Amino acid sequence: MHLNRSLCIFATLLICTWASTFFDQEWSMWKTKYNKKYTSTREEAVRRKIWEDTWHRVQEHNKLADSGLSKYWMAVNHFADIAPEELRKRSCLLSNGATTDEPATPRHFYGLRGGLPEHVDWRESKCVTEAKNQGLCGSCWAFATVGVVESRLCLQNNKLMTLSEQQLVDCDNVDEACCGGLPVYALKYATNHGLMKSEDYEYEQKQKACSFNEDKAVTLNLTKYYSLPDEESIVSALALEGPVAVSFGVDADFYSYSHGIFDGDCAESANHAIIAVGYGSEKDENDEEQPYWIIKNSWGEEWGEKGFAKVPLGVDKCEFSKYAASFDFLQ
Known part of the structure; x- marks a missing residue:
């Protein structure tokens, strides 16, 4: 039982680490693609959080579109860091x-x-x-x-x-x-x-x-x-x-x-x-x-x-x- 719990915790940590690395890479590529620059570390943190929320919203919407529940698809474009x-x-x-x-x-x-x-x-x-x-x-x-x-x-x-x-x-x-x-x-x-x-x-x-x-x-x-x-x-x-x-x-x-x-x-x-x-x-x-x-x-x-x-x-x-x-x- 303790082994299963340890494996579960390890898997969760592994997934979180992968997700963090994935978003770090995606964020960096997106900023480069759209030439995004921010005036401070604080501003970038705020904009990144909005960007991540947009990323999730786009993925969820596109699942609906793929299943025929919407007639259009979305993208994480140059507006993605704007709330x-x-x-x-x-x-x-x-x-x-x-x-x-x-x-x-x-x-x-x-x-x-x-x-x-x-x-x-x-x-x-x-x-x-x-x-x-x-x-x-x-x-x-x-x-x-x-x-x-x-x-x-x-x-x-x-x-x-x-x-x-x-x-x-x-x-x-x-x-x-x-x-x-x-x-x-x-x-x-x-x-x-x-x-x-x-x-x-x-x-x-x-x-x-x-x-x-x-x-x-x-x-x-x-x-x-x-x-x-x-x-x-x-x-x-x-x-x-x-x-x-x-x-x-x-x-x-x-x-x-x-x-x-x-x-x-x-x-x-x-x-x-x-x-x-x-x-x-x-x-x-x-x-x-x-x-x-x-x-x-x-x-x-x-x-x-x-x-x-x-x-x-x-x-x-x-x-x-x-x-x-x-x-x-x-x-």
């Missing part, structure tokens, strides 16, 4: 519940039987720039706006340019720089001023004095910018015209998204701007079609599927359509 309560406080739209006086433009929903393709992915046109990273600045509204303009310009003239989010952060006085904004407001600014290329006005993750140079601005020839009222309108606008700026109520788990169709929790209201670049559907474990949006985020290529993700279509997931915005070109 869920910290992530939930992040917002890069204007104050929750903000409204816009820009009119919603109803669009006839043609439906798949009425002429729209069953699958659209504007990345296939080579007119979608790679996913960028807004960093610590709450400038998702600028990235969503610029990303839509980049793609739509390319679809019009077959030339993909990388335009400046920093110009909007610094110079758009209606929006609130790193404290949030709305794409429909930013489209108004872009209509009036044009946008410089990112190489001429580089992104710096903070607001600076406006350095707009009209001589280096790309004239956009936008005639009308507007809100879109619902998902049906977004489907039509996206299929017929190109990517659309949309919103999303991001809760903590979305930060850990890896792949699949995100069916996790949402924030109470939209707090983030992203870009709808396509839509499609795939069969689930019950052989039923699950329609989805393809979205482009502004959290870098380390997040999701090289910065892109799939979210459910047809249920206005996480207030997807609440702040949707698009524009028309001069014909």
Whole structure:
């Protein structure tokens, strides 16, 4: 009996030692991969504890996904050392519940039987720039706006340019720089001023004095910018015209998204701007079609599927359509 107890204690110590060594190695590799540095030993200890909690949460969730109880998988990415309560406080739209006086433009929903393709992915046109990273600045509204303009310009003239989010952060006085904004407001600014290329006005993750140079601005020839009222309108606008700026109520788990169709929790209201670049559907474990949006985020290529993700279509997931915005070109 004493021998069995001793063996049990030894095995427990062995497992604990292995676990400690494993996490030491994983933590070191993760810090190197994402270039993480901390100001003190105390801060690193706090962040490591959060990272370990995230690691366990990701493993538990992925077990559910592997067994068919969730439609998406998670990863221990560059947000893993940020606590869920910290992530939930992040917002890069204007104050929750903000409204816009820009009119919603109803669009006839043609439906798949009425002429729209069953699958659209504007990345296939080579007119979608790679996913960028807004960093610590709450400038998702600028990235969503610029990303839509980049793609739509390319679809019009077959030339993909990388335009400046920093110009909007610094110079758009209606929006609130790193404290949030709305794409429909930013489209108004872009209509009036044009946008410089990112190489001429580089992104710096903070607001600076406006350095707009009209001589280096790309004239956009936008005639009308507007809100879109619902998902049906977004489907039509996206299929017929190109990517659309949309919103999303991001809760903590979305930060850990890896792949699949995100069916996790949402924030109470939209707090983030992203870009709808396509839509499609795939069969689930019950052989039923699950329609989805393809979205482009502004959290870098380390997040999701090289910065892109799939979210459910047809249920206005996480207030997807609440702040949707698009524009028309001069014909």
